[in-house]
Amino acid sequence: METPILRKPVEDRYSIGHKFWTDHTGDPSYEWAYKTFDGHHPGSDFYMPEGSLVLAAFPGVVVRRDWHTGMGNVLGIRNGNIVAIYGHLTGFTVGLGMVVSAGEKVAESGNTGKATMSGRPHLHFELRNITKPTLKEMVFGPEFGKPIMCWKDAYTYVVNNANTAKTWRLLALRYLGDKERWKEIKKTNHKLGIEKETHTLPDGVEVVIPNYK
Ligand SMILES: [Zn+2]
Missing domain, CATH: 2.70.70.10 (Glucose Permease (Domain IIA))
Known part of the structure; x- marks a missing residue:
C-alpha cells in the first residue's frame, strides 16, 4: 500500500x-x-x-x-x-x-x-x-493535500495487559473493527505459537498488526 x-x-x-x-x-x-x-x-x-x-x-x-x-x-x-x-x-x-x-x-x-x-x-x-x-x-497536526509522513503499513504492538487482557480477538476488534477477524492477526504472528483466540497474550510480546485489506 x-x-x-x-x-x-x-x-x-x-x-x-x-x-x-x-x-x-x-x-x-x-x-x-x-x-x-x-x-x-x-x-x-x-x-x-x-x-x-x-x-x-x-x-x-x-x-x-x-x-x-x-x-x-x-x-x-x-x-x-x-x-x-x-x-x-x-x-x-x-x-x-x-x-x-x-x-x-x-x-x-x-x-x-x-x-x-x-x-x-x-x-x-x-x-x-x-x-x-x-x-x-x-x-x-494535519497537512492537507500531502502524504502522511509518519505513516507505516504495519506496526508492532507490544502487549500490555495492564488495563485489559489482550487476546487475538481483542486485537482484531481494536485494529480491524471486528473480533471475528482474529485469524488475520494470528496468521501474521504465527511464530508466537499462540493458537487459541481467547488466550491472554504474554506481556511484552511483540505483535505485528497488519493493515486493513
Ligand atoms: Zn476540538
Whole structure:
C-alpha cells in the first residue's frame, strides 16, 4: 500500500476555526478536557452546521464507533499506524469493521458531547500515530493535500495487559473493527505459537498488526 494523502474531512467551503495544539493553559473551560495534552487542543475543529458531510480523510477501516463524554459520537478510522478521530457527530453512516475509501461520506457532523464549549457546532478532527507511547505524543497536526509522513503499513504492538487482557480477538476488534477477524492477526504472528483466540497474550510480546485489506 502507498502512503495515503491526507484530504480535508469536510466540504471545501468549511475551514478550521480552532487549530491543532492551541494553548488553553489556565483556561478553566478547557482544563478538564485537555488535561492529557497539558492544556492543548489535540485536534482541528471545522465549524459547520449540524448535519454537514463528514468525509474520510484517507482510506481505512472503521475501528471505533462509540460515545465519549467529551467528543460525543466518535468515529475512528485506521490505516496502518494512523488513526483519524471524528468527534461531536450527529450520526454515523458506516459501521465497525467497514472499509472506507478517501472522500467517502462516513458521518454527519453535529454538536454532541461537550462540543458546546466552543459555542458552536463543529467537527473535531484528530490524527494519532499509534506507535507513540502516550496519547499526548500520538496526536499530530494535519497537512492537507500531502502524504502522511509518519505513516507505516504495519506496526508492532507490544502487549500490555495492564488495563485489559489482550487476546487475538481483542486485537482484531481494536485494529480491524471486528473480533471475528482474529485469524488475520494470528496468521501474521504465527511464530508466537499462540493458537487459541481467547488466550491472554504474554506481556511484552511483540505483535505485528497488519493493515486493513
Ligand atoms: Zn476540538
